[in-house]
Every structure is written in C-alpha cells, then in structure tokens.
Amino acid sequence: ATEYHLGLLKAKLARYRAQLLEPPTKSGGPGTGFDVQKSGDARVALIGFPSVGKSTLLSKVTHTSSETAAYEFTTLTAIPGVIEYKGARIQLLDLPGIVEGASQGRGRGRQVVSTAKTADLILMMLDATKSEEQRRLLEIELDAVGIRLNKQRPDVVFKRKTTGGIVQFTATVKLTKTDEKTVRTILASYKLHNCDVMIREDITTDEFIDVLIGTRKYIPCLYVYNKIDAISLEAMDRLAHEDHTIVISCEMDLNLGYLIDRIWADLNLVKVYTKKRGAHPDLADPICMRKGSTIEDVCSGIHRSLAANFRYALGKSSKFAPHAQKVGLGHLVHDEDVVSSMFDGY
Numbered sequence: 584a585t586e587y588h589l590g591l592l593k594a595k596l597a598r599y600r601a602q603l604l605e606p607p608t609k610s611g612g613p614g615t616g617f618d619v620q621k622s623g624d625a626r627v628a629l630i631g632f633p634s635v636g637k638s639t640l641l642s643k644v645t646h647t648s649s650e651t652a653a654y655e656f657t658t659l660t661a662i663p664g665v666i667e668y669k670g671a672r673i674q675l676l677d678l679p680g681i682v683e684g685a686s687q688g689r690g691r692g693r694q695v696v697s698t699a700k701t702a703d704l705i706l707m708m709l710d711a712t713k714s715e716e717q718r719r720l721l722e723i724e725l726d727a728v729g730i731r732l733n734k735q736r737p738d739v740v741f742k743r744k745t746t747g748g749i750v751q752f753t754a755t756v757k758l759t760k761t762d763e764k765t766v767r768t769i770l771a772s773y774k775l776h777n778c779d780v781m782i783r784e785d786i787t788t789d790e791f792i793d794v795l796i797g798t799r800k801y802i803p804c805l806y807v808y809n810k811i812d813a814i815s816l817e818a819m820d821r822l823a824h825e826d827h828t829i830v831i832s833c834e835m836d837l838n839l840g841y842l843i844d845r846i847w848a849d850l851n852l853v854k855v856y857t858k859k860r861g862a863h864p865d866l867a868d869p870i871c872m873r874k875g876s877t878i879e880d881v882c883s884g885i886h887r888s889l890a891a892n893f894r895y896a897l898g899k900s901s902k903f904a905p906h907a908q909k910v911g912l913g914h915l916v917h918d919e920d921v922v923s924s925m926f927d928g929y
Contacts, residue, residue: 589788590761590765590768590769590788591765591768591769591772593788593789593792594769594772594773594788594792594795595772597792597793597796598772598773598796619661619663619676619698621674621701622663622665622672622674623665623671623672623673623674624671624672624673624852624871625671625673625674625703625704625850625852625871626673626674626676626701626702626703626704627666627673627674627675627676627702627703627704627705627706627846627850628676628678628698628699628701628702628704628705628706629641629675629676629677629678629706629708630678630681630695630699630705630706630707630708630721630725631680631681631707631708631709631717631721632680632681632682632710632717632720632721633679633680633682634680635680635708635709635710635717635809635810636708636710636809636810636833636834637677637678637680637708638662638677639833639834640677640708640807640809640831640833640839641662641664641675641677642664643833643836643839644664644666644675644839644842644843645664645665645666645675646664646665646667647662647663647664647665660679661676661677661678661679661698662676662677663675663676663677664676664677666843666846668843668846668847669847669854669869670854670866670867670868670869670871671847671852671854671869671871673846673847673850675706676698676702678695678698678699679694679695681695681696681721681724683720683724696724696725696728696730699725699730699802700728700729700730700800700802702802703802703803703850704802704803704804704805704846704849704850705725705730705732705802705803705804705805706804706805706807706846707721707732707804707805707806707807708807708809709721709806709807709808709809710808710809710810711808711809711810711811711813711814711818711819711822711830712810712813712814714808714822718806729793729796729798729799729800730799730800730802731793731799731800731801731802732802732803732804733803733804733826733827734801735801736794736799736801737784737786737790737791737793737794738782738783738784738786739780739781739782739783739784739786739790739791739794740779740780740781740783741778741779741780741794741795742778742779742780743775743777743778744777744778744779745777746777747777748776748777749776749777750767750770750775750776750777750778750779750780751778751779751780752766752767752780753779753780753781753782754781754782754783755781755782755783756782756783756784756785757785758782758785758786759785760785760786760787760788761786761787761788761791765788766780766782766791769788769791769792769795770795773795775795803827803849803850803851804827805827805828805829805845805846805849806825806827806828806829807829807831807842808822808828808829808830808831809831809832809833810832810833810834811830811831811832811837812832812834812835812837827849829841829842829845851873851874852871852872852873852874853871853872853873853874853876853916853917853918853919853920854869854870854871854918854919855869855870855871855872855881855916855919855920855921855922856869856870856919856920856921856922857870857881857885857921857922857923857924858897858921858922858923859923860923864921870884870885872884872916875915876915876916877912877913877914877915877916878893878896878898878910878911878912878913878914878916878922878924879893879912879913880916881916881922881924882912882924889924890912893912893924895909895910895911895924896909896910896911896914896922896923896924897909897910897922897923897924898910898914898916898920898921898922898923899920899921899922900917900919900920900921907921907923
C-alpha cells in the first residue's frame with residue numbers, strides 16, 4: 584500500500600513539475616535555450632559549475648580563440664567550438680556555469696538545461712578537489728528537468744486509443760518494482776482511460792511515469808574530472824576507475840587527446856564514404872551516422888528525396904567482404920564502409 588500511494592504522489596509531482604518547466608509559449612515567441620545553431624556531425628554540451636575549466640578546455644581542444652573562451656566564471660551565453668576528428672566535425676558548446684537551483688531558473692539555468700537537451704553527449708566537467716558534491720548536485724539538477732544520464736528509454740510500448748474506454752495491460756516479465764494496480768492508477772491520474780500498455784522489462788514506477796510524460800531525454804554522459812594535478816595519486820586512480828569517467832588536467836595538458844578519443848567513442852558514430860560510379864571513394868568528406876544506421880539513413884542524410892528513387896547500392900566493408908556487394912535500403916552500415924548508390928534516372 585505504501586508503494587502504491589507513493590507512486591500516485593510521484594505521478595502528481597512529475598505532472599506539476601512538467602507544467603512548471605515547460606509552460607505553453609506564444610506562437611512565434613522565443614525559445615528557452617540559447618540561440619546557437621546546431622552544426623557539424625554531433626553536438627556535445629559542456630556542463631559544470633562556474634570556474635571548473637570548461638572554457639579552458641574549449642580553447643584547448645577546438646579552434647575557438649582563447650580570448651573568446653577565457654571567461655571561466657563570467658560566461659553568460661553558449662560559446663561554440665568545433666572538434667575536428669577523423670574527418671568528422673563535432674560541435675562543442677561551452678554553457679554558462681550551473682548553480683544550485685538551476686532547474687528552477689537560477690543563474691540562467693533554464694536556458695542551460697534546455698540547450699543541454701539538444702546535445703548528443705554531455706560532458707559533465709568537475710573539479711577533482713570537489714568532485715563528489717558537484718557531481719551529486721548536477722545530477723539532481725539535470726534529473727529534475729527530465730535529462731536521464733547514461734540510461735536507455737524503458738522498454739515499454741504505450742499506445743493511446745480514441746475509443747474503447749479500457750486499458751489493455753500486458754507485462755512480458757515479472758514486475759518486482761511496480762505492479763499492475765499502480766500502473767492503472769497512474770494512468771487514471773493522467774486521465775488516460777483508452778490505451779494499450781505493454782511492459783517488457785522490470786521497470787520502476789518512476790520509469791513508467793517517464794514513459795507517460797514522453798519528454799524525457801536519454802543522453803550519454805562522460806564525467807570529466809579536471810585539476811587532477813591538485814589531488815593525490817590514490818584519489819586520481821579511484822576516480823579514473825569509475826564508470827563513464829575520464830581524468831584530465833587542462834592546466835598541464837594531461838589526457839586531452841584521450842578525452843577526444845572517448846568523446847568519439849561515446850557518440851557512437853560511424854564514418855561512411857560515398858563513391859561515384861567509376862571514381863575513387865571520397866575519403867576526405869565522410870558521412871557520419873549513428874551506429875545501427877542503414878543505407879536508407881545514408882540516403883536521407885544526403886537528401887531526403889534520394890530514398891524514394893533508390894534502386895540498389897554497392898557496399899564494400901573491410902570487416903565482412905573484400906568486394907562490393909549489392910545491398911538494399913535496410914542494409915546496416917559499419918565504420919569506414921564505402922557505398923555507391925544507384926537511383927532511378929541516373
């Protein structure tokens with residue numbers, strides 16, 4: 584009974600919090616984030632408290648001038664830079680320092696977290712001498728605005744219906760952290776009386792509420808501990824062995840190259856080279872796609888109309904076959920594949 588009532592309270596709290604964080608905006612009104620155009624093959628957001636070294640890192644790993652990136656404590660807007668890596672262009676955004684209470688709007692916090700939601704990867708910059716408390720507070724602030732770090736969307740199928748007046752509930756696994764009664768009552772509290780729900784993993788009540796709200800962002804996060812030159816070797820070793828973590832020193836240029844390698848790995852990108860018939864592949868200008876992308880995604884990345892006129896593609900992958908193979912739109916692409924597509928009318 585206690586878990587049941589707690590679930591109802593969590594549902595109400597989540598609904599009220601969503602209303603406060605995302606009030607309706609007038610048509611044509613300004614957005615809540617910083618006006619920085621998304622560019623490149625991926626966007627990485629630098630988030631942290633003031634004066635932890637975000638701007639210094641930006642100037643070290645991008646072509647952004649040091650004069651622009653040097654305002655470590657007084658950055659008032661998002662400063663973009665570009666990391667060029669393996670033919671890819673990764674946009675790195677230095678966001679203003681977050682202060683406690685950012686999710687309620689303190690210190691331009693709403694704009695910071697709104698922009699962070701558009702990122703493909705979050706770099707949480709932490710001062711190694713204060714890391715534990717800083718990390719805890721930042722995780723609380725991001726969680727409060729619906730950003731779920733290093734988590735996957737719960738495996739729940741939720742489908743609204745217009746008629747029927749009934750909730751069809753199915754669970755394909757044993758539920759140990761919530762139950763059908765709690766789920767049905769939460770649905771009723773959201774006035775959802777016509778829907779199908781299929782739960783395919785052992786989720787919590789909070790995770791089910793996240794699915795209902797539908798605006799949660801599941802973003803990978805890399806915890807970057809700066810100023811490791813100011814702590815002991817034992818403390819540095821402990822931090823370095825934590826999950827999703829890297830230790831650096833901007834002051835001493837320690838581990839910055841490895842940081843860029845980790846950014847690339849955590850973005851889960853693959854490079855695909857295009858090739859015109861009878862020509863060599865264009866190795867200087869790869870198309871960067873998410874792992875798990877298909878030939879259809881590659882076509883859409885070039886131009887949205889190409890998939891409609893697609894006939895077939897010749898794909899060559901050093902991993903699986905030394906010679907080009909004839910493949911269709913559903914063929915998965917891998918890193919450094921070479922693709923030559925054929926279209927109607929060409």
